[in-house]
Amino acid sequence: MIDTHIASAFDRDLETIQALIMKMGGLVEDAILKAATSLETRDEELAEEVRDNDRAIDELEEQINEEAARIIAIRQPAAVDLRVILCVMKIAANLERIGDYAKNMAKRTTVLSQMAQIHGATASIRRMAKEVERMLKDVLDAFVQRDAATANAVIHRDEDVDQMYNALFREFLTFMMEDPRNITACMHLHFIAKNTERMGDHATNIAEQVIYLVTGEVPDDKRPKDDRTSTDPNVAPA
Amino acid sequence: MIDTHIASAFDRDLETIQALIMKMGGLVEDAILKAATSLETRDEELAEEVRDNDRAIDELEEQINEEAARIIAIRQPAAVDLRVILCVMKIAANLERIGDYAKNMAKRTTVLSQMAQIHGATASIRRMAKEVERMLKDVLDAFVQRDAATANAVIHRDEDVDQMYNALFREFLTFMMEDPRNITACMHLHFIAKNTERMGDHATNIAEQVIYLVTGEVPDDKRPKDDRTSTDPNVAPA
Numbered sequence: 001m002i003d004t005h006i007a008s009a010f011d012r013d014l015e016t017i018q019a020l021i022m023k024m025g026g027l028v029e030d031a032i033l034k035a036a037t038s039l040e041t042r043d044e045e046l047a048e049e050v051r052d053n054d055r056a057i058d059e060l061e062e063q064i065n066e067e068a069a070r071i072i073a074i075r076q077p078a079a080v081d082l083r084v085i086l087c088v089m090k091i092a093a094n095l096e097r098i099g100d101y102a103k104n105m106a107k108r109t110t111v112l113s114q115m116a117q118i119h120g121a122t123a124s125i126r127r128m129a130k131e132v133e134r135m136l137k138d139v140l141d142a143f144v145q146r147d148a149a150t151a152n153a154v155i156h157r158d159e160d161v162d163q164m165y166n167a168l169f170r171e172f173l174t175f176m177m178e179d180p181r182n183i184t185a186c187m188h189l190h191f192i193a194k195n196t197e198r199m200g201d202h203a204t205n206i207a208e209q210v211i212y213l214v215t216g217e218v219p220d221d222k223r224p225k226d227d228r229t230s231t232d233p234n235v236a237p238a
Numbered sequence: 239m240i241d242t243h244i245a246s247a248f249d250r251d252l253e254t255i256q257a258l259i260m261k262m263g264g265l266v267e268d269a270i271l272k273a274a275t276s277l278e279t280r281d282e283e284l285a286e287e288v289r290d291n292d293r294a295i296d297e298l299e300e301q302i303n304e305e306a307a308r309i310i311a312i313r314q315p316a317a318v319d320l321r322v323i324l325c326v327m328k329i330a331a332n333l334e335r336i337g338d339y340a341k342n343m344a345k346r347t348t349v350l351s352q353m354a355q356i357h358g359a360t361a362s363i364r365r366m367a368k369e370v371e372r373m374l375k376d377v378l379d380a381f382v383q384r385d386a387a388t389a390n391a392v393i394h395r396d397e398d399v400d401q402m403y404n405a406l407f408r409e410f411l412t413f414m415m416e417d418p419r420n421i422t423a424c425m426h427l428h429f430i431a432k433n434t435e436r437m438g439d440h441a442t443n444i445a446e447q448v449i450y451l452v453t454g455e456v457p458d459d460k461r462p463k464d465d466r467t468s469t470d471p472n473v474a475p476a
Contacts, residue, residue: 062456069320076314082307086327093331173421180415188413190425191432218300 010081013071017064017088018144021095024060025140027053027097029133031102032199036129038106039192040122042113057099064092083216087209091143094202094209100134103194105129108188111151115185121168125189128164131157135203143210150170151210154203155219156231161200168193248319251309255302255326259333260299263378264331267371269340274367276344277430278360279451280351302330315456321454325447329381332440332447336374339433340376343367345424353423357412359406365428366434368373368400369395373441379430381448389448392441393457399438406431 022030031050038046068085071077077085112122135154172186172193211219268290276284306323309315316322373392380388410424410431449457 049442065324069324072310073317073320079307079360082311086303086307089324164247169425176414176421177418180418183411183414184420187407187428194429 006114010071010075010077013067013075013083014084017067017071017085018068019062020064021088021091022140022144024057024064024092024199025136027057027060028099028102029136031057031099031106032129032133032136035102035105035109036122036126038109038198039112040126042109044110047106047109051103054099054103058096061092061096065089084213087213090209091206092223094205098132098199098202101199104195108192112185112188115188116181118172118182118185118189121171121186121189123207124164124168124171125192125196128161128168128193129199131161131164132196132199132203135161135200136206139203139207139210142207143213146210146214148211148214151207151214152219154207158200158204161197165193206231248309248313248315249273251305251313252319252322255309255323258298258302258305259326259329260378260382261331262295262302262330263374265295265298266337266340267374269295269337269344270367270374273343273347274341274360274364274434276347277350277460278364282348282351285344286336287368289341292337294303295334299330299334303327322351322451325451328375328447329444331457332443336370336437336440342433343430346430350423350426353426354419356410356420356423359409359413359424359427362402362406362409363430363434366399366406366431367437369399369402370434370437370441373399373438374444377441377445377448381451384448384452386449386452389445389452390457392445396438396442399435403431403435 034046035050037043038050068089071085072082075081111123135157139151139154141147142154169190172190175182176186208219211217269291272284273288275281276288306327310320310323313319373395377389377392379385380392407428410428413420414424444459449455
């Protein structure tokens with residue numbers, strides 16, 4: 001009887017902490033979409049909203065960490081339950097990083113609004129951001145459902161995001177070479193594109209946590225984690 | 239008697255895990271310096287060594303996480319001891335990220351070796367990297383000594399690294415505007431500079447963990463975490 005009681009108390013704790021993760025995930029998804037929209041439409045009010053909302057995301061991470069420490073201390077969970085708690089903390093850390101990148105994108109909106117527009121660039125970034133947001137949504141659903149297959153699919157979708165980034169990198173080089181007045185704007189846009197690609201990496205990290213949680217195994221480290229521009233000498237003829 | 243026995247077993251566990259952190263820190267410091275040197279001297283063999291050694295860093299992080307989970311499961315530590323274990327895991331995660339940035343720097347060495355050199359840029363990056371390596375060394379010593387004052391000093395030194403980065407950002411813009419043939423090389427160098435600045439942010443994160451460990455309080459979030467180029471419209475007249 002006592003065992004059952006303790007187990008269900010732990011399960012309730014786990015539900016609470018998972019609910020916090022989903023709440024945090026919702027805020028982060030919102031931040032990604034709003035940051036990309038603010039960039040495309042040069043909406044500084046929306047950008048400010050994203051910057052302000054990042055505090056709520058950071059606070060949720062702290063709350064999740066405190067709750068996790070509290071659960072470990074009080075429930076003294078067995079190895080397998082402990083694994084869940086540690087995974088949750090890692091997922092929260094990855095969400096916090098994605099939120100930071102969205103905030104950074106929103107910050108650059110203000111700077112870029114003062115410069116000439118680079119044709120098509122912000123629309124491409126918005127498409128990338130939308131794909132990352134979908135990956136994040138799916139991987140958080142996979143977390144709640146303990147669905148390793150969906151998590152694995154998210155890892156593979158990250159390759160598309162990497163390809164979108166590589167295409168943008170080349171595009172920015174071309175814009176800069178065509179007209180030096182584009183250089184400053186392109187440097188900022190390039191950062192945003194790179195940070196969006198990194199958001200995808202963090203969604204992939206979450207997917208790996210989900211797979212570890214379900215299967216007990218860390219997925220192959222063979223996936224292309226980096227953008228190819230770091231090793232490809234032919235990124236663009238200089 | 240039993241309590242003393244349990245406490246000292248936990249202390250021994252803690253020493254083991256701290257030793258792993260110091261070992262990991264040593265490898266990461268080495269990676270930072272070697273990556274920066276390989277970039278400056280165009281030493282592709284050294285760059286390859288850095289890329290290969292990153293695996294050992296990743297494996298140490300895994301080992302630390304497993305050891306931490308084992309200690310929590312076996313020792314069922316009280317809240318204050320649990321805090322130490324969770325801090326250690328966060329420090330390991332930050333070290334792993336710094337190692338990744340060093341690996342990325344080493345990867346770009348190969349690409350940059352095929353391009354015209356940008357006067358002084360790699361030397362400036364090497365100085366930045368050296369400062370980050372010193373911050374990392376000091377903050378890990380502060381961790382072992384439970385020295386919040388030194389950790390706090392590291393946080394403030396990160397402002398110098400941010401300034402070095404901001405100066406380099408402006409320099410790269412100038413080089414690119416002067417001669418479009420510099421654009422591709424400058425894009426890579428800019429990434430490396432940004433990633434070095436991020437290494438400093440991670441050293442700062444470790445410092446915050448140390449302060450939390452010693453004082454039980456999270457330091458003020460008032461420090462400038464971001465580079466100023468994301469919000470300063472005057473980064474360079476376009």
